[in-house]
Amino acid sequence: MTEPLVEIQSVSHSFGPHRVLEAISLDIAPASYTVLLGPSGSGKTTLLNILGGFLTPSEGRVLIKGTDCTALAPARRPTTTVFQDYALFPHMTVGANVAFGLRMRGVGRGERRRRALETLEIVGLDHVETRKPHELSGGQRQRVALARALVVEPALLLLDEPLGALDLKLRRQMQDELKAIQKRVGTVFVHVTHDQEEAMALADLCVVMSEGHIEDMGPPERVYRRPRTRFTATFMGESTILPAAAVACPGLDPAASLVAIRPESIGLGDTPPSHVALGSGTVTDLVFQGGFKRASVADPAEPDRIYTVRVPVTQPLAEGDTVTLHCSPDEIIPLKE
Numbered sequence: 001m002t003e004p005l006v007e008i009q010s011v012s013h014s015f016g017p018h019r020v021l022e023a024i025s026l027d028i029a030p031a032s033y034t035v036l037l038g039p040s041g042s043g044k045t046t047l048l049n050i051l052g053g054f055l056t057p058s059e060g061r062v063l064i065k066g067t068d069c070t071a072l073a074p075a076r077r078p079t080t081t082v083f084q085d086y087a088l089f090p091h092m093t094v095g096a097n098v099a100f101g102l103r104m105r106g107v108g109r110g111e112r113r114r115r116a117l118e119t120l121e122i123v124g125l126d127h128v129e130t131r132k133p134h135e136l137s138g139g140q141r142q143r144v145a146l147a148r149a150l151v152v153e154p155a156l157l158l159l160d161e162p163l164g165a166l167d168l169k170l171r172r173q174m175q176d177e178l179k180a181i182q183k184r185v186g187t188v189f190v191h192v193t194h195d196q197e198e199a200m201a202l203a204d205l206c207v208v209m210s211e212g213h214i215e216d217m218g219p220p221e222r223v224y225r226r227p228r229t230r231f232t233a234t235f236m237g238e239s240t241i242l243p244a245a246a247v248a249c250p251g252l253d254p255a256a257s258l259v260a261i262r263p264e265s266i267g268l269g270d271t272p273p274s275h276v277a278l279g280s281g282t283v284t285d286l287v288f289q290g291g292f293k294r295a296s297v298a299d300p301a302e303p304d305r306i307y308t309v310r311v312p313v314t315q316p317l318a319e320g321d322t323v324t325l326h327c328s329p330d331e332i333i334p335l336k337e
């Protein structure tokens with residue numbers, strides 16, 4: 001395996017008596033896009049601040065390119081950060097904002113301008129070099145903030161909810177751009193979000209955090225299709241959670257106490273021979289979601305058991321209908337509690 005660019009070794013952090021990170025260990029490969037995904041308060045920003053040097057962890061070490069950076073100040077480590085509010089200087093032009101970090105590093109005027117323009121070109125904004133931040137749209141400001149962080153050629157670019165201030169459509173568009181820019185420059189990006197769709201769209205490595213620890217990590221497709229814990233199965237997408245004993249699934253890991261089934265894995269109607277029958281129930285809720293409908297099906301024999309099912313819009317179905325449910329055994333995911 002190639003040497004990791006970043007090694008987070010048993011990092012824990014407390015604010016006073018509150019332990020907010022617990023023994024986080026994580027390797028980040030060169031040229032990769034890592035997303036830290038988790039609900040509010042799970043410790044994502046704290047971990048990002050430790051990577052950026054804004055916080056020194058209570059325990060553990062952070063190595064970047066093999067060098068122990070744990071106690072190094074932000075300006076002394078090969079990292080830059082893009083904050084959610086962009087933190088652009090309002091009185092400076094776009095060009096001056098982008099060149100700022102180079103000026104701080106003593107780079108000469110001509111070289112500064114050349115590199116700032118080159119980086120603005122990467123983010124598609126070389127035509128607004130002379131504008132002030134207030135003359136830009138939200139998406140453009142976000143890209144200027146990105147250019148400002150990239151211009152100093154950091155080994156590691158840290159992004160804290162960088163798309164949080166944008167509307168949904170622009171957010172999705174900027175995700176595509178961020179991914180393309182990261183591929184083009186090859187810098188390691190570490191991006192914090194609580195938006196699971198954003199994580200799936202961007203990440204090479206998706207790190208799911210909960211209450212200060214890593215619940216699960218891996219390529220997003222693996223984490224989505226084979227979540228290891230109940231938390232991940234319900235936080236990253238939706239799942240129906242059932243006791244393992246409730247499904248007669250051949251070959252299921254006997255150590256699993258629970259199973260998860262994704263909404264798109266559940267079929268309605270007669271059980272095909274290769275599938276596992278899941279029982280029957282009443283449609284209690286049906287929500288149109290554009291390309292599909294989302295049905296909730298309650299099992300009258302088990303009042304706590306609600307199946308969430310993704311149904312094609314063309315399938316005739318109404319609230320109050322009784323349906324039988326089935327699933328391929330391959331789509332039944334064994335979970336640790």
Ligand SMILES: Nc1ncnc2c1ncn2[C@@H]1O[C@H](COP(=O)(O)OP(=O)(O)OP(=O)(O)O)[C@@H](O)[C@H]1O
Pocket residue numbers: 015018020038039040041042043044045046047194
């Ligand atoms: N400076 C601080 N002093 C005390 N407690 C803090 C401080 N910063 C964060 N915390 C606490 O640490 C925990 C983790 O916070 P953190 O901001 O890392 O979570 P997060 O996952 O990034 O959440 P969000 O998505 O809301 O930003 C929370 O309980 C938070 O209240």
